[in-house]
Each structure stands twice: as C-alpha cells, then as structure tokens.
Amino acid sequence: MTVVGEGRRVDVRKTYKLYVGGAFPRSESGRTYEVRSARGAFLANAAMASRKDARDAVRAARAAQPGWAGATAYNRGQVLYRVAELLEGRRAQFVADIRAGEGLTGPRAEAAVSAAIDRWVWYAGWTDKVAQVAGNANPVAGPYFNLSSPEPTGVVGVIAPQRSSLLGLVSVIAPPLVMGNTVVVVASQERPLPAITLGEVLATSDVPGGVVNVLTGRTAELAPVLASHMDVNALDLAGAVDADGVTWGDLEALAADTVKRVRRPQGDAEPRWRDEQSLAQVLAFTETKTVWHPKGT
C-alpha cells in the first residue's frame, strides 16, 4: 500500500487537445498519438487532428478575422504584448518542453525561450508602426491624395517548423498576427508540446478565440487540406521542408488553384531561426490598398 507523501505517485499522464476557436476540443476523429522526447521517452499524448478539424479551425479563423483586423493597431499591440508577459510567466514549462523535445541542454533551452519571448515583444511593437513604414502617400499628377496602406491578407495557414518547436513556431505565427491576419497552425509533428502550451497561454490571454488555432497531428495529412482549402488566403510553408511525406512544391501547386499567397521555405533545410526576424515577414501576409481622395481646393 502506498501512502500519500511517501514519494511514490501514480503518473499523471497527459492527453492534450487541439486549440480551435478559443476552446480545447478533442480531435473529431478521436485519434491521439504519443509524443516522445528526443531520447525516446514518453512525454504525453497529443490529439491527431483530421481534415475536419482543419476545416473547423479555418471556420473559426475566418469568423475571428474581421474582429482582429478591426481592432486598432495600438490595441493589437497591447494584446500581443500581454501574450509575451504570459509567456514569461510560463518560462519554466517552455524550457522543460523544449529540453525534452529538442534534446537541448538547460542553458540552450533557456536561451531559446528568451529569444522566442523577445521576438514576440519585437513583433508586438510593430502593430502600430507597419503602416508608417510600408504605407505611402504617392505623388500623382492631379488634385488627389493617393494613399497606399498595408491590409491583412485574411486567414493564413501555417506549417510550423518541425525542429525548432518554440522559437521557430513564434517566428512564423507572430508576423501574420501583427497586421490582423488570423492563423491556423499545424504544429511540429514530433515536437508539438510547445505549441500546445502556447495555445494554453493564448487561451488565457486577451487574444480573441479563433485568432490563433493550433492543430497537432500528421503534417502530411493536414497541410494539403489547408493548401487546397478555398477559404484560406495565404500559406506559410516554413515547416514543409523536412516534414515526413510532404513535398512543399505539391502544396504550392495546390495553393495555386485558389491563387493563395504562399511563403516558400528558405532553402532545403530549416533556417537558423535566431536570424529570422524581419519586417518582411510581416509584409509577406499583407495586401496593399490604395485609395484616391480629392484634395479639394
């Protein structure tokens, strides 16, 4: 007989769920899969999303998009900064997640988490500055104001990096959020735990439900659904370079059917995520709107 407090406990084995529309549903298919550490030890069960889950996630993202894009730039910045505060509060959990998942040493895991949080803050700061930098008052030959400004593309499907499960993830989901896109992200297949924890962070933050939707499961199963989905406006293929059974060229071809904006992977392997932080990544998911307005006299 075991006695409470004697040091021997029954394991609390976790079975995580998806994060869709601000809620944590199980996969519609009822499937789960085992997530193992870099050394092969059991970490947790994760939901194995199906194409219907992807459809539901896109629907949630579509519903949330006008509200998120309609929030003032300043407000979006505040909301995103608050996420960074919560990430900081969960630092220990993230460090543990990526130490186990990526097999990093303690100090390197700490450094990766710090870099991810700093990156989130960096992008949060851009929300009310992008229009000044990327927008313009165009000179025209006539009595008109001619103004160009960046607008969000809409619903963005993101295939998250397979290796860098937190820094890489933050590097691909924060940029589209800046201007008011909503995101459906397929987490790293083998290392989904940081994405799941990020979902929990987002659920307790001020980010409206549906703005970020996290799917875990087989990338090869989910990516084509997002690529061919007619209601997805853009696709980031960052994690498609080295996912099992995925050829990113095929995904790009599927996306071409509906003229999606596609951000290709850079090179044949994952980039050094430490260096991947730029305004260009925000602008990859914007459209330029130009208006003419009479000057009057």
Place this chain on the structure above:
Amino acid sequence: MSTTASSGTVVRPWDRSAAQVAQDAAGLIGSAEISNTALRRYLFGLPGVDEVGAKARAAQLGTRSIKTTAKAWALDTIISMIDLTTLEGADTPGKVRSLVAKARTPEPGDPGCPRPAAVCVYNDMVSTAVEAVGSSGIHVAAVSTAFPSGRASLAVRLADTADAVAAGADEIDMVIDRGAFLAGDYLKVYEDIVAVREVCHQGERPAHLKVILETGELVTYDNVRRASWLSMLAGADFIKTSTGKVQPAATLPVTVVMLEAVRDFLAATGVQVGVKPAGGIRTSKDAIKFLVAVNEVAGERWLDPDFFRFGASTLLNDVLLQRQKLSTGAYSGPDYVTID
C-alpha cells in the same frame, strides 16, 4: 411503410373540393356538424406525445451518417426542396429580384445544380417575384394573413390572401390564430383555415395552402399534434412549423411530431399532406437530419418537393458549399457563393 395507403389511392390535398374536405373532416371526427365540442372531443382523443420519447427519437435519427453518393443525392434533394426566403422589413424589389436570380441559377458554374422549389416573400413583393420568376417553374410563395402574428380581423386576413392570389402567388403561407387555439376555440381556427383555403381556390389553379402552426408558441408537443390535425381537418395542403420570427423555430423533435401526424392522416383519409420546417435550419448537416427523419417517420413518398419543403434563407449557400466540396475535394468558403 405498413401504415401508409398504397400509391394508387393517395389523394393530393389541393385536388379536393371544399365539400370533400368537410366530408373527410366529418368522417374523422364522427359528427356531421363541425362544432367546437366535436373538434375538442376529437383532438383530445388523439394519443398524447411522449415528449422524452420524441426528443430521443429525433436525437437518434440525427446520428445517421450520410456519406458520398447518398450525401450528393441528399444535397441536391435539399436544394430542390428549399423555399428560398426573404422576410425582412427592409426587403426591396431589388433584393427580391436578386433572390429570384439566385433561385434561377443557384450555382453558375454548374448548370446541373437543381433549383429551389419556390421563393417565399411578403405579400406586397409577390408581383415583383412573379415577374422575376417568369417561366422558370419556380413557385412564388407569399406569407399572408397578417404574417407573422396573424392579429387582424378575418376580413383583413382574407383580403390580404386575396391580394397575394390575385398577384399570382402559387402558394400561400398562412398563420393560425394561436390565441384562439390556446384559448381552446378550435372552431375559430378551423373556420379561419377553411375561409383562407376558399380564397386560395378562387383562381383557375388553386394556390397551395401552407398552414403555419408557430410551434414555438404552442408550448407542448401535444398542442403541436392537435394543431397539426386541426389544420389538416380544415384542409391544409402543407403544415409548417414556424414563421421564423419566434424562437425556438423548426426543431427536429417538433418536425418528427408533425411528420407522424401527416403519416397517420394519410392512413386515416388517403390524403397526403406536406410538411415544411422553417426557421433556424442553416447547415446542410441539419437539413440532412431532417431528410432522415422524413424517410424514417413519414416514408419515402414524402421525399418530394410537393410534400416536403425547407423554409430557409442561408441554408442554400451552405448546401452549395458542401456541393462544391464534394465535386472538387477541397473545402470551399463564403467567397465562392453569393452574399444572400
């Protein structure tokens, strides 16, 4: 199908004369004179509805999985059963014309896509709709009799109906006097329906009469069953759940109760009355559940736009999206259908 009569003997309700309707009613209630007492005795003699059972039955029918070719058939059948509806205070002739254009060509990319059975508009929009419909074969349904409350004198309600019939409406959706029904004045409800039916039959081609029970205001399933029978006794061609202006509107259990009523009415009289759930059916998934219920409760002969309709405005778009998904394999989105 053991309870339904064989197909040779089935009578379509709009083919009956007023005298035949009265005769059928008298035969059923067992009294030559149709009085409040006789109606009450008959309606209260109907077996009560097991509310828990009805809900459980509906929930169980909703669990059927309809896939691939069956789903494709269901989607096309649903479209052909839709009464595409706009019932807003802000309806303009332009909006009605665009609704009709949508009904005429629901899927511009696919000429094989069936058309909805009818467009359903307010009374004063009937002439606009009739003109826009032209010779397409789509019916024009008008909501008459002081829709949605029905709180006007009989003379006003009859004039309202005559107006719509004169303007060329093929179908009239009338509301019953729920106040009279709840107060127990069944004869008044009966006589109202008989009077409206008479107006519908004045033209050379009778306008089909759909009787709206407004089940959301009838409180109990027993009342729904009684109102269904009362309407059918008085000569309804269709019984319709709701106006769409009151919540709850068309729920599956209520529709199951009404389907049982039309099934039993056919068995008792040989007359096949239609059913129209209206209000709150927005997704293909929900609509398919209704089709399953029609097939399982009433029978296959009701899977026909002449005997089953959906009153809906947004359902059509969702069905079109599902159709596109089936034909292309990719999920579709609201950018690929019209904005109402």
